[in-house]
Amino acid sequence: MSEHPRLQAVLARIDEANALDPNKEPAGETAEPAALLYGRRMSAVLEEFNPDASEELQIAVRAQHIERWKRPRKDYAEGRAGYLNWRRDAAQYHAARTNELMQLEGYDEQVRERVTGLVLKQGIKRDAEAQTLEDVACLVFMRWYFAAFATKNTHEQLYRIVQKTARKMSTAGRSAALKLPLPAELVPAITAAE
Numbered sequence: 001m002s003e004h005p006r007l008q009a010v011l012a013r014i015d016e017a018n019a020l021d022p023n024k025e026p027a028g029e030t031a032e033p034a035a036l037l038y039g040r041r042m043s044a045v046l047e048e049f050n051p052d053a054s055e056e057l058q059i060a061v062r063a064q065h066i067e068r069w070k071r072p073r074k075d076y077a078e079g080r081a082g083y084l085n086w087r088r089d090a091a092q093y094h095a096a097r098t099n100e101l102m103q104l105e106g107y108d109e110q111v112r113e114r115v116t117g118l119v120l121k122q123g124i125k126r127d128a129e130a131q132t133l134e135d136v137a138c139l140v141f142m143r144w145y146f147a148a149f150a151t152k153n154t155h156e157q158l159y160r161i162v163q164k165t166a167r168k169m170s171t172a173g174r175s176a177a178l179k180l181p182l183p184a185e186l187v188p189a190i191t192a193a194e
Contacts, residue, residue, distance in 0.1 A: 006105050007055050013101040013174060014063045021069050035068050041144055044138045049176055055159050056111060060118035060191045061136055063098040065090075095119040124168070135173030138165050155185070162186045166193035 021033035039062045046053055046061045053061070053093040071093055076086040102112045117123070123130045142165065150158055162182070166174055166189060177190050 003054060006107070007058060009045075010059055010105045010107070011062050012104055013104065014059075014066055014098070017067050017097070017101070022067055035065060036066075038065055038140070039063070041140050042136055045139050045143070046132070049136055049139065049172075050132050053132065054129065056114045056117060058130060058135055059098065059102065060115050060129075061073060063094060064119060064137060065117075066097050068094075075145065091120050120142070125177050131170050131173075135169050135176070138169050139176055139180070141165065142177055142182060145146075147180070150183075159186060159189050162189035164192060166190040169193070 007158050015036055018035035018039050019033050021035035023034040024031035025034040027037050042061045042064060043058065046058065050057075068090065071086065072089040073086050074084070076082040076089075096121055099112045099116055102115060107115075117127075118130055118133055121130050121134060124134050125131060142162075146162075148160060153161065166177065169177065174190050174193060178187065182190075
């Protein structure tokens with residue numbers, strides 16, 4: 001991954017913004033702001049999954065959920081329509097906020113627009129970097145957040161969640177997912193998506 005000073009500066013700005021998250025999540029022996037932890041997990045998985053990622057992808061991955069707590073799901077209607085409206089509005093906010101921070105670090109409009117497109121996941125399945133962002137998000141979910149879903153859902157619901165997640169992933173993403181410590185009975189949900 002790049003050590004470019006401007007990249008490091010914008011990642012630091014993203015982390016500073018996410019460090020204000022009032023929601024805390026256990027991280028080892030301490031608790032950290034949830035958005036900060038999520039962003040760092042996204043970057044760590046990108047480093048493992050695609051160590052040669054472009055600067056634009058590195059920024060988009062870190063900022064995918066920047067300041068997510070400012071757009072809580074509970075502010076939207078229940079059901080699928082409310083969920084989709086929330087996701088759309090949140091993605092637009094994340095993209096605009098990232099664009100703002102990049103502009104402060106002197107990134108030109110073309111680069112900022114590329115990152116905006118990645119954060120909005122435009123062109124998944126056609127754009128390799130947008131697909132990589134989706135793969136990383138799915139891997140982070142399966143690795144760190146799936147267990148919370150496991151306690152709230154039946155086996156059939158979990159199977160469907162894993163299956164839907166796997167369908168969004170590339171072949172390389174699904175291969176990486178199969179290396180995660182998921183319950184063995186859920187592995188077919190990943191392999192069936194190929």
